[in-house]
Amino acid sequence: TVQRMVTIPEGMPSIMVYERLMANDQLTGRISIPAEGSVLPDSYAFDKNEPRAAVLKRMQDAMTKTMAELWPERSPNTMVKTPLEALTLASIVEKETALKSELRMVSGVYSNRLRIGMRLQADPTIIYPITKGKSLGRRIRKSEIRDVNNYNTYAMAGLPKGPIANPSRAAIAAVLNPQRTTALYFVADGKGGHIFADTLQEHNANVAKWFAIRRQRGEM
Incomplete structure (x- = not known):
């Protein structure tokens, strides 16, 4: 067969x-x-x-x-109120990290931001209205960062109006049971993962390190 x-x-x-x-x-x-x-x-x-x-x-x-299997097992710590919100946040988390080991931590950061009314500022939500989720193939423009629509989490607080991709079971589970953390920021570490930070000052220092790595690679 x-x-x-x-x-x-x-x-x-x-x-x-x-x-x-x-x-x-x-x-x-x-x-x-x-x-x-x-x-x-x-x-x-x-x-x-x-x-x-x-x-x-x-x-x-x-x-x-x-x-149907995962929703009843959700943690009291989750910030999503409906299955649609779970899919929406899980799709963002999925787009932000390729490492399964980071899914709950990234979910924890975004849960913290939602809890205090801080904007998610997730780059994939800028790209989605432009390409419907396909690769942008270039750097995001400043005008696109400022663009007000139902998806851009740089221009609005809270979740987009719906998912920006099809999330995996692991990403959904991570959103329904986020890591308990005080982190509010993360940036790439140059090794396929991310560095997390509690304060903007720490985050800016991590961003500077990431930019230095990119300049060394000839990407900037």
Whole structure:
């Protein structure tokens, strides 16, 4: 028996889920772009000539089942009030770190910001209205940082109006049980992870180190 699989990576936006399914010539029929955050990233088996709609439904049913399992187990420490808010914050956390070991810590930082009314200032929320989650391919412009819309968390407090990608089970679990921390800031450490800070002064020093690393690499 030939096993055919289609894989949806963690944090893939729905426009790319749609493109991946439509590009698979062993599937049939047409689909619409699924609602952002409705697909659970995973590898899914399918039969040759199976309708794309049937495969997409399995992906969405898997997300529905995952949320139904995780939501009742949420911590009192979580700042999300609904499953949609959980998916929204989890999609941001997923975009901010590629390390599973950091998911709960990044979630903890954003939970702290939400708790005190501080803006999340998450770069992926600037990019989403421009590209629908695809790579921007350039640096973010100052005008885009200031742009007021339903997603840009630099221009508004609180969560965006909805998810900016399809988050993994691990990211959702991290948002529902965030790390207890006093950190409010984080920046890349140049090694694939992040450095966290409690104060703006500490954060600015960490940013200076990151810029020095980027200049050394010829990225600035």
